[in-house]
Amino acid sequence: MEVESAKASDEPESEIEVTSHKRKARGHRKPLPEHLAREVVKIVLPPEELKTETGDLKVIGWEVSEKLKYEPAKMSVIEYHRAKYGLDSGDYVKTAPPVPSVIPKGISTPELLAAIITSKFADGLTLYRLE
Numbered sequence: 001m002e003v004e005s006a007k008a009s010d011e012p013e014s015e016i017e018v019t020s021h022k023r024k025a026r027g028h029r030k031p032l033p034e035h036l037a038r039e040v041v042k043i044v045l046p047p048e049e050l051k052t053e054t055g056d057l058k059v060i061g062w063e064v065s066e067k068l069k070y071e072p073a074k075m076s077v078i079e080y081h082r083a084k085y086g087l088d089s090g091d092y093v094k095t096a097p098p099v100p101s102v103i104p105k106g107i108s109t110p111e112l113l114a115a116i117i118t119s120k121f122a123d124g125l126t127l128y129r130l131e
Contacts, residue, residue, distance in 0.1 A: 032066050032107070037076040039069075043096045044083045057085035057093055065098070070112035078109065 042062075050057045063082040068075065082096040102110055119125045 029107070032068060032077050038079055039076060040079045040081060041099075042081045042083070043099065045085065045094070045096050049094075050085065052087075052093070055087055057087065059083045060086040060090065060092065063095055066107060067101070067109050068107050068112055069109045070115045072115070 044059075045057075061084040063084055065080050065082070067078050067080070069078050080099055082098060084092060084095045086092045102108070102113055108116075116130060119130055120127065
């Protein structure tokens, strides 16, 4: 047994080179197609909430989110532009609240969900056909 262990230690160790790989970016949804009709809804704060101790707030930008709306045989996109408010110095203070959604952080409107549920359970269509 001692002879075998001596032979194993005399041989040079082989090295294995592993090529690097790229990971797929996660958490980024593809944008909705540009050819769909769009409806823009602007959400602003009430005037009484724009008054602060340090001064009046003004719009310094917009936060844009999109939801997919379904009408029978027609799809469209609703863009929600939420106003971001700040002071004259450029400091961010607050943003208008988001519109409540049936599915948190989802892009579907209640009309789309109703159409999917009706097609699946009332009409008996399979989900891959609805896709």
